[in-house]
Amino acid sequence: MNTPIPRTIREYLDQLRMALHGADPAMIQDALYDAEEHLRAEMADHPELDEAALLEKIVTSYGAPDEVAEIYRVKEGEVERALRPRPRSPAPTAEKRSALAAFFGIALDPRAYAALFYMALSLATGVFYFTWVVTGLGLSAGFAVLIIGVPFIVLFFGTVRALSFVEGKIVEAMLGVRMPRRPLYVDRGQSIWARIGEMFTDPRTWSTMLYMILMLPLGVIYFTIVTTGLALSISFAIAPFAYLFVDHGMIVMYDGEPSWTAPFWMLPLITLAGVIGFFLMLHLAKAIGQLHGQIAKHLLVRVAGD
Numbered sequence: 242m243n244t245p246i247p248r249t250i251r252e253y254l255d256q257l258r259m260a261l262h263g264a265d266p267a268m269i270q271d272a273l274y275d276a277e278e279h280l281r282a283e284m285a286d287h288p289e290l291d292e293a294a295l296l297e298k299i300v301t302s303y304g305a306p307d308e309v310a311e312i313y314r315v316k317e318g319e320v321e322r323a324l325r326p327r328p329r330s331p332a333p334t335a336e337k338r339s340a341l342a343a344f345f346g347i348a349l350d351p352r353a354y355a356a357l358f359y360m361a362l363s364l365a366t367g368v369f370y371f372t373w374v375v376t377g378l379g380l381s382a383g384f385a386v387l388i389i390g391v392p393f394i395v396l397f398f399g400t401v402r403a404l405s406f407v408e409g410k411i412v413e414a415m416l417g418v419r420m421p422r423r424p425l426y427v428d429r430g431q432s433i434w435a436r437i438g439e440m441f442t443d444p445r446t447w448s449t450m451l452y453m454i455l456m457l458p459l460g461v462i463y464f465t466i467v468t469t470g471l472a473l474s475i476s477f478a479i480a481p482f483a484y485l486f487v488d489h490g491m492i493v494m495y496d497g498e499p500s501w502t503a504p505f506w507m508l509p510l511i512t513l514a515g516v517i518g519f520f521l522m523l524h525l526a527k528a529i530g531q532l533h534g535q536i537a538k539h540l541l542v543r544v545a546g547d
Contacts, residue, residue, distance in 0.1 A: 425445075445542070470518065
């Protein structure tokens with residue numbers, strides 16, 4: 242082991258953070274949280290040992306920081322491989338797979354439907370997040386001159402962090418982007434005032450509020466894309482069936498009176514356009530989901546060293 246044995250929990254966590262340098266920030270957050278939970282529990286179980294002696298004992302059981310980092314890297318790779326969709330049959334190779342099959346194969350991709358649902362849900366979550374942040378900041382500014390100002394601001398920042406964790410869970414479940422599975426790591430060796438000060442100086446606190454404010458316009462855009470795209474594609478796809486029940490056909494141009502109706506021979510083309518539009522909608526939803534997942538990761542996850 243090249244690095245010296247840590248003599249405090251903070252040194253252990255710093256070495257673990259350095260050993261995980263370059264790894265996924267979400268994984269680093271989880272590793273730091275798990276390590277501190279274990280170290281604090283060991284300290285509580287062995288009050289007769291000082292911190293340096295306990296750390297020397299833990300290194301031989303729990304593992305040195307570089308060993309723990311390697312375990313997390315290996316485990317993360319195994320989880321990613323397990324979660325990666327497997328091909329349904331080994332027969333067609335990537336080279337032989339046609340562009341047409343790739344285009345229509347999106348219908349079997351659960352990530353596309355999950356992203357579609359996330360886009361539809363984002364309007365409600367965007368309104369909630371925007372209202373929460375704007376109201377919380379307004380009340381915090383108003384209460385700042387009162388004795389309850391500081392406790393209220395601390396409580397508000399705490400709820401922002403909690404909502405950030407919940408949003409990360411939603412993003413990971415629906416968009417497939419790795420997000421933290423543990424709460425934000427906090428050095429519990431610090432005093433309560435140092436922790437409160439860190440909440441104010443942590444750039445992720447402010448970037449999280451920026452994300453919540455941005456969710457309102459993004460939610461409006463996503464919801465509009467989903468509803469418009471699905472409405473057009475479905476209405477075009479069912480055109481032949483509607484033609485049997487609508488007097489003027491399915492596609493009608495109005496100018497006071499019906500002036501043009503799609504002829505019968507165009508109905509198969511309109512239906513084909515609706516079907517293709519639905520598949521295009523799935524591709525677009527998946528692409529938007531991947532892009533939004535990266536935005537969420539950049540704004541909600543603390544990068545090691547921040």
